[in-house]
């Protein structure tokens with residue numbers, strides 16, 4: 001049976017579940033597909049997926065150079081690449097591959113592994129992937145498995161502060177980790193909100209909101225800034241660095257996207273209040289554009305001109321929030337890093353361009369920003385930048401058996417992993433960048449931090 005795939009809007013597809021709102025006034029013509037570039041991305045998705053399916057089916061991730069698979073845990077696999085890639089396969093029109101992936105989720109995915117897993121990663125990849133597939137398939141067992149998984153993640157939130165522990169054992173419910181970072185604490189309201197509203201079980205959304213409230217209570221009373229990590233038992237700040245990259249990033253994203261998915265003005269107000277001190281204390285203009293560095297959360301002093309691949313999600317999120325001016329300026333800065341290094345490394349000094357961590361992990365964030373900036377400005381230059389990124393990915397990261405990370409962008413030395421987010425996010429954002437405007441319209445879908453689309457219309461009337 002051909003499964004349903006509906007990441008479009010009702011005006012474009014008769015069976016869709018949501019309505020399109022009118023196009024913004026400045027939008028004078030529809031966004032049309034860049035046919036050649038979109039087809040090239042589809043071909044690369046088919047290639048990378050095919051290698052995973054041939055060499056590592058059911059395993060968490062593929063190691064292309066050694067042609068093997070590996071799992072997060074010795075206890076077994078969560079089929080990470082399958083759950084993460086299923087909606088990308090649908091969007092790429094790879095119908096047989098998509099159906100096989102969803103059949104595996106329905107029949108084979110075991111969310112009760114006796115394994116200690118990252119609560120954050122399991123939420124954004126596995127729960128997010130299950131919910132996104134449920135949104136288009138309406139297969140009850142996908143929601144049952146999501147609910148089962150949500151139940152197994154919840155014990156992590158049973159702390160004195162309500163901030164979750166970093167890991168939990170999916171079979172025993174034993175949670176561990178005293179210290180947790182801001183992203184690991186505050187990146188749940190999309191998946192847990194959707195789960196609560198689809199099942200009528202408030203526990204998930206309540207837990208996600210309690211964790212966000214705990215972070216809100218810890219913004220510095222003078223500067224308004226958060227640090228990077230906290231003790232989930234005592235609430236003490238353990239890493240006094242305010243920054244927007246790895247370790248904090250998706251919490252900011254979820255304040256904005258939570259307000260959009262759940263139609264929640266209070267979350268929007270919290271995004272506004274949280275991002276304002278970031279602009280005030282962390283931003284710095286250079287000839288390349290606008291950067292956000294590292295600051296002391298207590299004094300607000302900018303202490304380190306440091307950025308990296310992960311932080312480059314923010315241009316797109318700023319644009320989605322309506323701040324096109326800063327979104328474009330920060331996007332240009334991130335693009336300057338891509339131009340300089342070919343692909344953006346994990347950590348560099350944006351004033352001197354010295355590199356602190358030269359690895360490129362097949363990360364999606366810069367492509368994510370190109371996508372939002374193109375959709376929201378219609379400036380063709382963002383597609384041109386995306387095509388350049390795609391060319392570099394193919395030239396430097398494509399191997400006989402899939403795509404690999406780079407251990408150093410300066411030498412081009414290759415690693416041996418195709419992380420599940422490569423198909424979930426990097427290739428999906430490139431595909432969406434080149435797709436027409438009716439594919440995942442931003443007034444109907446909110447993408448979680450792993451790029452799994454969730455439908456806004458289903459959650460606005462709890």
Ligand code: DMJ
Pocket residue numbers: 124249250310363364365421425449450
């Ligand atoms: C992804 O798992 C998510 O985008 C997360 O928010 C950050 N890290 C990776 C990709 O770089």
